[in-house]
Structures are given as structure tokens and as C-alpha cells.
Amino acid sequence: MSELVELTSDERSTLEKLESRQRQVRRGAVLQRENEPCGEMFILRKGLMMSYVLLDDGSRQILRFLFPGDMLGMSSAIYREAPETLAALSDCTVAPFDRTALAGIMTAHPRLSAMIMVHAQIERVALTDRLAALGRTSAKARVAALLLELRNRLRVSDKSIANVFALGLTQEEVGDATGLTAVHVNRMLRQLEEDGLIAREAGKVTLVDERALARAANYVNRYEGLDLSWLPAA
């Protein structure tokens, strides 16, 4: 959040207190299961997680990948039962907090609440991008968009990442995120490679022609182009 605006020391200590408790989560572990009573919310400190839903034919739709700094389970906060499952894709560290803490922040820190809202809106717009991708773009474009999004999000917490990065996902998972089968994801990756847009080696992906990739994917980085000048005073 400190990347959006300069925080006051008061705000900073409030957030530090919010994140004071920490919990380790193993790869594959589930933090919250769909349709079960929802307990806490979390801030992801380290690692990669995802949220997904299971349809009753057994298929899975990955709704979102979660990166360090993201808030998890905010939507669950307002429902009696969780609308989505939260699971760890790598070993993770999370900081749990409860609804009371959220209510406390909203009462005492208007600017922090506004920034939480800003985060929620960024996430919402990213969701609409994916909605448009699933509804109206080709398999190749969806896979390309996922690669770009993943690289950009990973780079936020690891500045060393440039055009090469570890995918960290199976092709099955890429398929569940893009609405495709693992088989077809494989073919699309192959095509992107043949087209000279990406390269692959030992589980690492290289974005060879990022410009062309973004064009093919209709991709917009939603963490740019913000206007936060209107935020309430600290």
C-alpha cells in the first residue's frame, strides 16, 4: 500500500499491527474452502496463492492469482459462507486478521479505507479484463495475457525479474485460469513459441517480443494510470 502514497507513521503502525500475526502455509494447503463458514481475512506476505471455484461437473475456474501485498478473502468477509476457495501454489506466509480489525480501520483511518477501496477497484477492473478475455478472445490471446499479467505481478515484489521468469503453474492451472484444457494450453504455448513471442526452457518462460505479446493479448496493466489525488487527507 505504501506504493500508492506516502504513509504517515500512524497509518504505518496500524498496518503493521494488522499484519503482526503471521502464519506459514504449505504448498497445496487450503486457507479457506468454498461454501464453508468464513473465518478470517489475510494479507499475503510471501509466496503465490490462488482463489478458485469448483462447478458441479467438477471443473475448476481459477478466479485470481494472489501476490505479496494482496488482501485475501475480503469478499468472504461480507458473506456467511465463503464464495471461493483460497489455496497456496507455493509455500507462503500470510497475516490473518478479522472483521473487527477491518471495521476498526474504517472508523479510525479514512485514508487507509479509501486505499483499501482503491485496491478492491483495481482488482475489479482486472477481473473485468479477464471476463472480456474469456468472453471474446482466442485461446492464444488468453494464454498470452496470463503470461504478461503473471510477469508484471511477480516483478512488483521481485525487481530482479525482467523478461525471464518461472511460471510456477502447471499447464492444468493455466487452463483453469483461462477457461481452457491443459492440452490446448500446451498447444497455445507451443504456437506462441513458434511465433517467436516467447521462449521456454526448464520451466522458465521468456517474453521474447513483449510488445507483440501485449498486442495479441489486448493487455492493459491495471496497476498503472491511477489517479489518487482525491484521497482524503491522512
Add this chain to the structure above:
Amino acid sequence: MSELVELTSDERSTLEKLESRQRQVRRGAVLQRENEPCGEMFILRKGLMMSYVLLDDGSRQILRFLFPGDMLGMSSAIYREAPETLAALSDCTVAPFDRTALAGIMTAHPRLSAMIMVHAQIERVALTDRLAALGRTSAKARVAALLLELRNRLRVSDKSIANVFALGLTQEEVGDATGLTAVHVNRMLRQLEEDGLIAREAGKVTLVDERALARAANYVNRYEGLDLSWLPAA
């Protein structure tokens, strides 16, 4: 918002002031255009609107239908340029307000801000439902889900609506919302009719077997099952 909790007179007057200015919008008119600098936000008072994006092959993805009581353009508030277009599907009345007013509410009315956040989260979950529908369900299921959602949302502001309602959308629009072609939407409506799930007459749709329709559509009403006990005090 008064349907979520009992508002205090202070909160009520704040919201009334927010909605004091009113503007008429003709059917087909555009309130906000994608990629243009965003001005105001709005509360929809009357009528039916939609938000959509255009992809560069000219295809359209309708992101959301907007009903009385909904806030429009909240996502635009945080960007310099609007990420989506807002257009009226029927003659509408909207109440415009600016970012300053939003910041003012967040400072002076913690509970109202929390309720705005609740609204945003409901909308987010509804979006993820549609994401899962586009990614993992059949054309028939998507059309069925749209019919159920539309009926339920319309009923909120018009209690007289039961199982019969005016669609208010062209099949082209249904297609742009569900990621299908108008031609295929037509076939799916026909199939739903042949299956005895719906009936159609003079532009009106009847949900004949709502239970079966919800099952076919994997549909969950996200305006139910809320837990708002944690909201900050008024």
C-alpha cells in the same frame, strides 16, 4: 443501501445530498466512454444501464448490467481514463457526484464507507460468478444464468415482478454479455423453451421451472447470505 441496514437520519441526509442533482439519460446515450478522461461517478435512480468494453477486433463484452441503486463508474474514479463504457439500455435517471464527495463520505461516515465496500464486494463476487460461467459452462447455462440474474435484480426495484418479466435486451446484447453470438443465443433460448424451463411471448420471458433453471445455470443469488454484523457503529 437502506436495504442492508437501518440508516441513521444523519447518514440518510448525507446520501440524499449526494443524490440531490439528477440527470436524465436517453436510451442509447453514453454516460462515460472507455479510454476517455473520467469525470464523475453516478448513482442510478431509474432505468437499466450497462457497462462494456470494446476489443480491437470490434467485438463487445458487456461487463455488467446496472440497476436502480447501483453505483456507476466507481472504478473510473481511481483511473485517469475510464476502463469501461457506461451506456443506457432504457431511459434512465442518474445522480452524478464527484470524487470529493466520495472522499468526504469516507472521512465523515465510516459505516457508509463500509457499506460502499460491501456493495463493491458483492459486485466483485457477481463478476467472479460470471467469470466462472464464461470459462467453464455451456452456452445454455450462461443464458439461463443471465435470465435468472436479470429477473432477480429487476425484482429488487419492482416487487410486482414474479416469474414473468420483460427481457429489455436484444439477443445481440445477451450474446455480448454471455460471450456468445446473437444467433447462438437465439438457439439456446429456443432450447430452454423446448426443455420446458422458460416460455416466451411478445418480448416477455416466463421462468417456468426456476429450480431446474438455477440448477442448469449453477446460479447463486449473491444478494443473499450476507453477514453485516461487523459493520462499524453509525
Add this chain to the structure above:
DNA sequence: CGATTCTTTGATGGGCTTCAAAACGTGTGG
């Protein structure tokens, strides 16, 4: 009442799925 938009139906084709199986990694226990 003419014009335009919307709905409906048919025929054809393609993108993606499904099914199947081999090659490749990767972690685990002996």
C-alpha cells in the same frame, strides 16, 4: 407504411475438447 432493427432458421466450418498414450521430470522410499 416504408425502413430499419431484431428474430429466426439453415448450412458449413473451425477452434477447442475429448480421448489416448508416450515421453519427461520429480520426489520418495528402499
Add this chain to the structure above:
DNA sequence: CCACACGTTTTGAAGCCCATCAAAGAATCG
């Protein structure tokens, strides 16, 4: 450290769902 089991990646073949193209009715509007 090897052997085995299991998950993942890769490739092929066949088929289906939905798109595309086309055109005729129906409805709506000026």
C-alpha cells in the same frame, strides 16, 4: 543412490460446440 511411482508435458486423432455466413420473417419506429 537407484528404482519406482506419480504428476506433468507433449503429441496425435476424432468429434462436438459454437461461430460464421446467408437469408427470410417479424417487430418496431419514425
